[in-house]
Amino acid sequence: MMTCQEFAVDIADTLAGSATPAARARAEAHFGECSSCRANAALWQALGDLPADAPSPALQVKFGRHLSGTPSAPR
Amino acid sequence: MLLSDTDEQLMAAVQGGESSALGELFNRHHGALYRYFLRMSGSASLSEDLTQEVFLRVLRKSETWQRDARFASWMYRIAHNAFIDHTRRNKWETAMPEKLDIAAPATRQLEHDEEHALLRRALMAMPPDKRELLILSRFQGLKYEQIGELLGVETNTVKVRVFRALGQLREIYERMSGQPGLSVAGGRN
Numbered sequence: 001m002m003t004c005q006e007f008a009v010d011i012a013d014t015l016a017g018s019a020t021p022a023a024r025a026r027a028e029a030h031f032g033e034c035s036s037c038r039a040n041a042a043l044w045q046a047l048g049d050l051p052a053d054a055p056s057p058a059l060q061v062k063f064g065r066h067l068s069g070t071p072s073a074p075r
Numbered sequence: 076m077l078l079s080d081t082d083e084q085l086m087a088a089v090q091g092g093e094s095s096a097l098g099e100l101f102n103r104h105h106g107a108l109y110r111y112f113l114r115m116s117g118s119a120s121l122s123e124d125l126t127q128e129v130f131l132r133v134l135r136k137s138e139t140w141q142r143d144a145r146f147a148s149w150m151y152r153i154a155h156n157a158f159i160d161h162t163r164r165n166k167w168e169t170a171m172p173e174k175l176d177i178a179a180p181a182t183r184q185l186e187h188d189e190e191h192a193l194l195r196r197a198l199m200a201m202p203p204d205k206r207e208l209l210i211l212s213r214f215q216g217l218k219y220e221q222i223g224e225l226l227g228v229e230t231n232t233v234k235v236r237v238f239r240a241l242g243q244l245r246e247i248y249e250r251m252s253g254q255p256g257l258s259v260a261g262g263r264n
Contacts, residue, residue: 005235012234015241016212016219040241043248047198047213050191055109059123063105063130067098 004030004037011037015044082146090137100146101130107215108154114210115158117199125161129154148221151211155225162203197248205240212237 007030013019014027031038078099080088088096105126112122132153133140140149198206211217211225212233219237223230 005238008235008238009231012212012219012237015237018218036242036245040238040245043194043245044213044241046190046194047209050194050214052106053110053113053119054106055119055123055126059105059109059126060101063101063127064098066127066131067094067101 002030004034007037011041015041083142083144086133086137086140086146086149087142089134090140094134097130097134100133100150104147104150105130108150111151111154111210111215112158114198114214115203115207116161121161125154125157128157132157145221147217148224151215151217151221152225155207158203193251194248197244197251200247200251201240201244205236205243208233208237208240209244 007027010019010023010027011030014024019027031041080096080099082100082103085096085100089100108129109122109126112125113119116122116125129150133150136153140146198209201209208222211222212219217225219233220230223233226233228236
């Protein structure tokens with residue numbers, strides 16, 4: 001019986017959406033048999049659902065000042 | 076310089092002394108870079124400082140960019156090095172994240188917000204090198220090949236490391252949540 005480790009490349013490619021059809025089929029067959037790898041795949045999905053934080057608008061202004069050589073305003 | 080220019084065309088313009096091209100590269104990438112640093116460090120203020128530092132380094136090191144290289148890969152190499160420089164005092168391999176200063180969601184009582192917060196904490200509890208693999212592959216949109224170029228390892232090595240890092244993250248998440256299995260929504264790409 002193959003170990004999870006032996007599916008590592010197929011699983012990584014499948015999660016990233018870059019797997020060949022054959023690799024994806026192997027990974028999905030393994031997910032069907034392995035609750036641990038299935039949970040890892042769910043975690044990958046959950047990571048993608050994390051909200052994206054944004055920098056403050058001041059960062060763009062500050063960098064623009066650097067770029068133009070204008071000294072930053074005193075605090 | 077045109078807004079439709081590729082990153083590489085803009086970078087070539089930066090090499091030619093056109094600073095407005097750097098401004099456009101900043102516009103395109105500063106949000107993603109900020110999130111890279113935020114997920115690496117947990118500090119919003121540090122992430123803004125390091126984001127700015129990367130673009131200043133892009134300008135200073137512009138002559139070292141090779142025109143056949145992808146700008147994003149080169150930029151993330153600079154970001155990777157900038158973060159290592161910052162954490163060197165604490166040793167890169169063992170450095171623990173700084174105190175989280177990510178703004179808490181207003182509706183923290185909601186279950187999914189708690190799960191997100193737990194997932195963030197689990198991610199921050201990972202060793203920085205493994206955390207970075209997940210950040211680059213899951214959040215920053217880099218292909219495994221690009222990550223391999225950045226880290227100087229084979230593409231398949233990146234894939235195996237991502238697979239292992241994901242397993243480690245799940246162990247940490249389950250330990251923190253005090254229950255086996257994920258409470259996060261299932262499904263996969």
